[in-house]
Amino acid sequence: MFSVIIYGRNDQHGYNLHKRAAISFNALAEVMSDPDDEILFVDYNTPDDHPTFPEAIHDTLTDKAKRHMRILRVRPEQHAHLKSKTHLVALESQSRNVALRRSNPKNRWILYTNTDMLLVPRNEGESLSDILGALPDGFYQIPRFEIPEMLWEAAFDRKDAAGNLTKLRDWSVRFHLNQVVHNFMPMKYDALGDFQAVLREDMFAIHGFDESMILGWHCDSNLAARLALYRGRVDTLMDKAFGYHCDHTRVAAANNKGRKTTMNSHDKYIWNVSSPYIPEQADDWGWPEAKVEEVRLDRDTSYERFTAGLGKAMEPASVPFTSTSVEWHLFDDLTYDLLHTLPFVCDQVLTYPKETAILVAGCRADFVQRFAVAWRGMGFTGPVLVPQELGLAVSNAAIESGRFADQLKRAELFLFEFGLATQQIDDPVRVGREEAPADRRQLAIVERLFRRAASTEVDTRPKGRQTPRRCIGVNVIYNKYWPIFTDYVGANINPFCSQVLAGLPLAEPPATMREKVLLKFRKKAG
Amino acid sequence: MAKQGFLKSALAGVGLWRKAIAADFPGIDDPDPERQGQALFRRGRFRMRAGDLEAAVADFDRAIELLPDFADAVSSRAECLDMQGKSDAARPDYEHARRLWAAHRTGAPDRSYLWRQQGRLSFEVESYELALERIKTGALPHAAVGNALLALGRPAEALRAYERALKIKEKDSALLAMRGEALSLLGRYRQAVASFTVSLRHNHKAPETLSGRAVAHAAMGNIGKANADWRRQLALLPERQAAARACVLLRLADWAAALPELERAIEAHPDDPYWRLYRLTALRRLGRLGDAAAAAADGPWPAPLFALLAGKTNAEMVLAAATTEGRRIEALFQLERYKDVVETAPPALIEYAAARNELSRR
Numbered sequence: 061m062f063s064v065i066i067y068g069r070n071d072q073h074g075y076n077l078h079k080r081a082a083i084s085f086n087a088l089a090e091v092m093s094d095p096d097d098e099i100l101f102v103d104y105n106t107p108d109d110h111p112t113f114p115e116a117i118h119d120t121l122t123d124k125a126k127r128h129m130r131i132l133r134v135r136p137e138q139h140a141h142l143k144s145k146t147h148l149v150a151l152e153s154q155s156r157n158v159a160l161r162r163s164n165p166k167n168r169w170i171l172y173t174n175t176d177m178l179l180v181p182r183n184e185g186e187s188l189s190d191i192l193g194a195l196p197d198g199f200y201q202i203p204r205f206e207i208p209e210m211l212w213e214a215a216f217d218r219k220d221a222a223g224n225l226t227k228l229r230d231w232s233v234r235f236h237l238n239q240v241v242h243n244f245m246p247m248k249y250d251a252l253g254d255f256q257a258v259l260r261e262d263m264f265a266i267h268g269f270d271e272s273m274i275l276g277w278h279c280d281s282n283l284a285a286r287l288a289l290y291r292g293r294v295d296t297l298m299d300k301a302f303g304y305h306c307d308h309t310r311v312a313a314a315n316n317k318g319r320k321t322t323m324n325s326h327d328k329y330i331w332n333v334s335s336p337y338i339p340e341q342a343d344d345w346g347w348p349e350a351k352v353e354e355v356r357l358d359r360d361t362s363y364e365r366f367t368a369g370l371g372k373a374m375e376p377a378s379v380p381f382t383s384t385s386v387e388w389h390l391f392d393d394l395t396y397d398l399l400h401t402l403p404f405v406c407d408q409v410l411t412y413p414k415e416t417a418i419l420v421a422g423c424r425a426d427f428v429q430r431f432a433v434a435w436r437g438m439g440f441t442g443p444v445l446v447p448q449e450l451g452l453a454v455s456n457a458a459i460e461s462g463r464f465a466d467q468l469k470r471a472e473l474f475l476f477e478f479g480l481a482t483q484q485i486d487d488p489v490r491v492g493r494e495e496a497p498a499d500r501r502q503l504a505i506v507e508r509l510f511r512r513a514a515s516t517e518v519d520t521r522p523k524g525r526q527t528p529r530r531c532i533g534v535n536v537i538y539n540k541y542w543p544i545f546t547d548y549v550g551a552n553i554n555p556f557c558s559q560v561l562a563g564l565p566l567a568e569p570p571a572t573m574r575e576k577v578l579l580k581f582r583k584k585a586g
Numbered sequence: 587m588a589k590q591g592f593l594k595s596a597l598a599g600v601g602l603w604r605k606a607i608a609a610d611f612p613g614i615d616d617p618d619p620e621r622q623g624q625a626l627f628r629r630g631r632f633r634m635r636a637g638d639l640e641a642a643v644a645d646f647d648r649a650i651e652l653l654p655d656f657a658d659a660v661s662s663r664a665e666c667l668d669m670q671g672k673s674d675a676a677r678p679d680y681e682h683a684r685r686l687w688a689a690h691r692t693g694a695p696d697r698s699y700l701w702r703q704q705g706r707l708s709f710e711v712e713s714y715e716l717a718l719e720r721i722k723t724g725a726l727p728h729a730a731v732g733n734a735l736l737a738l739g740r741p742a743e744a745l746r747a748y749e750r751a752l753k754i755k756e757k758d759s760a761l762l763a764m765r766g767e768a769l770s771l772l773g774r775y776r777q778a779v780a781s782f783t784v785s786l787r788h789n790h791k792a793p794e795t796l797s798g799r800a801v802a803h804a805a806m807g808n809i810g811k812a813n814a815d816w817r818r819q820l821a822l823l824p825e826r827q828a829a830a831r832a833c834v835l836l837r838l839a840d841w842a843a844a845l846p847e848l849e850r851a852i853e854a855h856p857d858d859p860y861w862r863l864y865r866l867t868a869l870r871r872l873g874r875l876g877d878a879a880a881a882a883a884d885g886p887w888p889a890p891l892f893a894l895l896a897g898k899t900n901a902e903m904v905l906a907a908a909t910t911e912g913r914r915i916e917a918l919f920q921l922e923r924y925k926d927v928v929e930t931a932p933p934a935l936i937e938y939a940a941a942r943n944e945l946s947r948r
Contacts, residue, residue, distance in 0.1 A: 182673075196684050196687065197688070244716065244717040245713035245714050246726070265827075288710070290699050292702075292704065292734065292737065293707065296661075299680035327723065331724025334726065334758050337792075
């Protein structure tokens with residue numbers, strides 16, 4: 061019957077976002093009764109190495125919310141062409157249009173709201189699907205009522221959606237919450253964007269939200285203006301449902317700078333609208349050609365993929381624990397526990413698109429081999445690019461061997477492993493082992509490839525790619541590769557136990573001592 | 587999201603309120619039910635805003651007595667009752683208002699959106715007029731008021747509203763197209779074509795503007811130019827807009843091409859009898875038998891037309907059943923009295939263009 065369209069990203073937008081959003085997702089699902097109903101959450105521009113916002117809070121969502129939710133992930137790379145034009149990191153019009161394009165065509169209605177709203181049918185026995193199903197064609201809005209921050213934070217149980225709606229029915233009377241704030245036409249009400257029910261057919265006819273509105277605010281008013289022209293009227297659904305907003309102004313959100321807030325032009329996008337249509341975007345609104353990943357919370361979850369991948373790549377431990385050491389005299393020992401490390405490596409890649417091409421340059425053949433197995437097991441369809449310069453004896457359907465220079469231009473993610481080529485899976489770890497000549501040769505190759513990849517990252521990106529590629533380093537903590545890796549990559553400080561660092565290549569890697577000497581010599585030479 | 591930018595507008599409301607205290611309501615004693623009903627509605631809204639809900643309900647009651655299909659008054663009364671805590675009494679009014687609005691038959695899907703607006707739009711006109719007290723540099727309220735007036739068949743007033751909007755937003759293609767529609771409805775076809783043409787110069791991919799110009803061309807007897815515009819319009823209409831595509835093809839009297847579009851329109855709108863009627867018409871024009879007998883022949887209009895196509899009634903009976911001008915045109919068209927259609931029908935009707943094209947082929 062209807063598709064709810066909301067958007068956001070895995071960040072901190074205003075006060076206690078996680079609780080507000082969980083309450084809202086669960087409440088929205090609670091008033092759905094048609095199997096075709098869906099909550100389309102556009103996860104816009106969350107960093108690639110983060111899960112989407114709903115994934116991050118999935119444990120606080122009800123099974124019903126998970127069943128109805130479809131997450132459409134818009135990657136930073138897909139936002140890159142707009143980055144220089146706006147101060148915002150999440151764009152409303154683009155998000156809502158991406159969802160509209162991909163909404164269930166069986167649904168007659170689209171409902172635009174936000175991740176802090178609870179919709180309460182006035183008749184307790186009615187669902188929102190029932191209400192919308194019985195409505196004549198039109199454009200419907202309801203007024204928004206505010207819930208004081210203390211109330212929703214202190215008294216709502218995130219997973220008790222029905223109980224929360226009951227509480228609201230009670231509070232609305234006890235605390236006089238229901239105050240309708242009228243507004244001029246075409247807005248009709250204040251804060252109108254928290255409930256705009258539109259025919260899907262109408263949204264396609266008017267070319268969706270206006271995608272030139274990239275400075276924030278008034279997208280809802282612009283939509284109201286255009287739909288008011290298109291339909292002639294803005295109808296109310298106040299007799300059927302009330303909408304409550306979890307107030308969150310204790311901490312200002314990123315798009316709220318008080319009187320200094322940058323906004324889309326009020327005059328241009330509301331008072332001077334003269335047509336419902338936007339001919340300039342008639343063919344490309346909602347990015348019809350863009351490949352937008354869909355993530356589910358009720359199937360094929362990240363956890364399922366993670367365990368499937370690792371389950372294929374390694375056996376469970378046969379001992380209660382293993383050990384390693386950070387004692388200073390072991391600084392030069394490059395042995396590490398592969399089976400302990402592999403889960404932390406997989407953790408670094410899981411949130412990337414399934415078709416990602418990853419370049420893996422490692423010293424240990426068994427690392428590359430097991431990683432390739434886990435990669436496919438986690439559902440990745442992209443290749444594992446292994447430079448032939450490494451001379452590794454590895455074989456897996458996921459692995460493509462080739463020249464490093466060629467692979468550098470295809471790779472979307474880098475993984476460099478600095479271990480001892482001679483280490484076997486059962487060898488003891490960090491016991492003072494020295495490098496063998498074969499180890500040194502292999503380490504030198506991997507180090508050279510790493511330096512080249514990191515220092516030429518900008519120039520070697522795949523054609524059309526604008527965002528930097530992430531580098532993952534394995535066995536680069538508390539050994540000689542720690543400074544080398546972090547000279548080139550902006551990585552956080554991680555626990556030694558994970559063995560893994562990751563980050564984006566630094567814009568200007570510091571010169572090595574040899575390079576500094578050469579530079580000085582050249583300058584002197586004129 | 588909250589509208590921080592409305593501070594100015596909110597403060598303006600104080601001024602409006604002061605002004606409204608002294609307001610009178612022209613037509614409040616007018617013997618014409620429409621004028622009196624509208625005035626009562628306006629006074630009811632004023633009283634509602636002032637918090638005098640009892641008096642507002644009394645005004646809405648009287649307006650509804652005068653104009654039983656006045657959905658705006660029914661809806662406003664519902665809101666007053668709801669605010670008074672009489673939600674059970676309000677509920678049927680809310681529903682009734684929606685049914686009244688939905689009962690208005692809308693314009694053809696290939697024409698400008700403004701012809702598809704339903705109802706008297708009294709609330710909207712009043713609200714935009716209030717906005718105009720404050721918003722001096724916005725074209726939207728003028729355009730919206732113009733659209734409402736045009737949809738209500740008041741093209742001269744609509745034209746004035748569009749001219750005011752065009753002073754604010756000069757050469758705006760959408761406003762020029764609306765102005766063209768108003769001129770066309772006034773019978774000033776040559777000026778209408780000029781306005782549409784300038785609009786199309788700014789936005790040549792505007793199917794509804796092409797439709798408006800085609801109608802004006804056809805009204806002046808330039809069926810060739812009209813057909814050219816309709817073909818351009820057809821090329822711009824996406825596949826999913828089957829009903830709109832069907833209408834354009836019907837205007838072109840391209841019966842064979844219209845058939846598949848009509849079938850898709852029936853699928854999308856199974857409750858609208860006109861798509862089935864037009865499908866039977868197309869089949870008949872192509873010399874193929876349709877299943878007119880399957881359609882109910884004894885219900886409300888357009889059932890008599892189905893009866894005619896099924897051979898169950900005759901011309902006299904159909905014309906007698908056609909109680910409005912629009913229905914008479916539809917009947918004349920089904921009787922293939924194309925000359926009569928062209929001489930008497932408004933040029934915007936599908937039947938008018940189709941009849942012109944049929945005549946041009948003879």
